[in-house]
Amino acid sequence: GQQVMQIPQYQHVQEGEDFTTYCNSSTTLSNIQWYKQRPGGHPVFLIQLVKSGEVKKQKRLTFQFGEAKKNSSLHITATQTTDVGTYFCAGRGSNYKLTFGKGTLLTVNP
């Protein structure tokens, strides 16, 4: 079945440093979604990417969808303590089921 690999599993940064998490799918995706889960909270939808090569920005967050629609990345510029949490990608394949990556836990040292 469809698998979505996400790396790294953990990332610790100093406040102000950049952060990137990567997702790779074993199959071509129709779209990919990104979620953020704060410590003790539940996943919250951030964004959806649909088109090949698409790039979207939300303030300091930049999301990319690969040309082959099999990989994606989330980049945070100049991290802040409020960015702490686990970031998940979730890919939708041809059967419309979302498959989540295992997530990247980001911790930020103030």
Add this chain to the structure above:
Amino acid sequence: DVKVTQSSRYLVKRTGEKVFLECVQDMDHENMFWYRQDPGLGLRLIYFSYDVKMKEKGDIPEGYSVSREKKERFSLILESASTNQTSMYLCASSPTWDLTGTGRRPQHFGDGTRLSIL
């Protein structure tokens, strides 16, 4: 704003018990999901439902069943609880699939139920 409510935040049960986890959403969403979340394993789909009385197995359905008698309510049932089912259980809902595959249909999650099986 979408509200997904799970009946319990914390639950402790004993091995062999039949356990019911309830989830209610207030946005008339057609699709509802049950996931379990374990450290290092991310979110794994147990079952989902795309309509009343309809259900489909996810990636790890063994030991679980579900019930969807009303559109707003989706129940997860552990037929005979075992210690390896100790986990955080998350319910989610989303509106109807976009058949073109390009619809923006995020999943909305409840706060989760932390279930301990002793």
